[in-house]
Amino acid sequence: MTEPTSATAADRAKWRRYLADERAEAAVYRELAARREGEEREILLALAAAEGRHEAHWLRLLDGDGAGTPRADIRTRILGSLARRFGSIFVLALAQRAEARSPYATDPDATPAMAADERIHGEVVRGLAARGRRRLAGTFRAAVFGANDGLVSNLALVLGIGATGVSSGVVLFTGIAGLLAGALSMGAGEYVSVRSQRELLEASAPDPTAREALVDLDVGANELALVYRARGMDEQDAAEHAALVVARVQAAGRGTAPTDALTVTEHDDDAVGTGLNAAISSFLFFASGALIPVLPYLFGMSGIAAVVTATVLVSIALLVTGAIVGLLSGASPLKRAMRQLAIGLGAAAVTYLLGLAFGTTLA
Structure with missing residues (x-):
């Protein structure tokens, strides 16, 4: 051309x-x-x-x-x-x-x-x-949600307490207490969640010893098809798959049956992650997120200046975490960043207004 x-x-x-x-x-x-x-x-x-x-x-x-x-x-x-x-x-x-x-x-x-x-x-x-x-799903999910929860929850806590007019020392102590309590809670919750998910998958997986019965299975009344139907196959596909597996077993003689003989679909353990990794990631990322709104008070700031500084720092962090989620999900990083920012600041604004309503004015 x-x-x-x-x-x-x-x-x-x-x-x-x-x-x-x-x-x-x-x-x-x-x-x-x-x-x-x-x-x-x-x-x-x-x-x-x-x-x-x-x-x-x-x-x-x-x-x-x-x-x-x-x-x-x-x-x-x-x-x-x-x-x-x-x-x-x-x-x-x-x-x-x-x-x-x-x-x-x-x-x-x-x-x-x-x-x-x-x-x-x-x-x-x-x-x-x-x-x-899939390779990073479990740990990444814990990391992102941990950081985001730390940012939002501790900003909301710090702004709500700060708006009541208490001293900056009280706000600092409250923020640190919120950091530790939240990080420990997130770590423990994530560990239990992932471990429970793994245990559910393991309970649903085929019994590895059951395949030993396949070598003596009656071909004319092949109940293996019932296994596949119970695991989601339709009747015809289950019968065809069962016949194929029995033929493989017979071809192998009295040897060990195929390891995948009772499996219909594979579950991906890597996508779940491990309980310990998820717990550590949740703890560390929640703590790192929750530390950001406390930083102004750690450096001696107080009043409106501390509130504004904490809000700006958390806003930047929310934009970053939102953009990362957008990139990894193949969606628009800008839209995800703005969504994260709006949700985070919206939650913090509620507690700040409550603090103003029930407390005194900021110094």
Whole structure:
């Protein structure tokens, strides 16, 4: 395909911009692949190769003249820089959003295949990002919620007590007490929650000794199908799966039955995390969040100055935690940050107004 005779300078500038972006995106995937092994590495290299095909399309339109190609857009450059330095789940989450912003679906100079590629690339990256999210889900959930709860609850406590007009020493002691009480409560609660979830999963998992009975199972009255139906399969699929498992058992003779013989779906223990890790993360992150509204009082501030400083510090922290959640979930970091800020400050405002209503004025 050669450049259309009616191509304008604006068209050529646009093609060069697309060319630069495709090259930068391919480089991002190669950087990520360099930090991966096995299947994930192969997938990322395949994505880089696909971006190379798109690059070739724009070069054909330019008659192979890539001179004067501008730098990639700022988002792609930031993504590349992060990929070189970290190669983390954050980069995959950002790459997922980048693929979703592709303009090819509405650009007549891009082929339908290219537009379809970009849609599918977004799903591929979403799948890779999901793997990373599952690996850190348990501990990350405890960390984020712990920090956010510490920020909001202790800001609300400090502002509510401070608004009553008590001395800064009382506010400081109240804030520290709230930090310790909340962190201990969060740690203990998270430990119990995760341990209980693991115990529920273990109770639902097949009994590993039950598969020993499969070698003597009556093929003509295959009750193994009932196991699969009880675990959610429909009658036909359960019967077919049971017949397949029995055939595998018979082929193996009197040996050990397949370890997955009674399993219908795998539960992912890594996504749950461990109770101890979740408890430690909750304690530390709650404490770090709860410390922020106390800082002005630790440094001797009091009155309105301390209230304003604590509110500003907590607001910044809420914006950061909200943006991180947005990045990892593939959503808009700005929207998640603003939502976190609105909820946190709204809760603190309620206790501050209550403190003003039932206490004295601030000094």
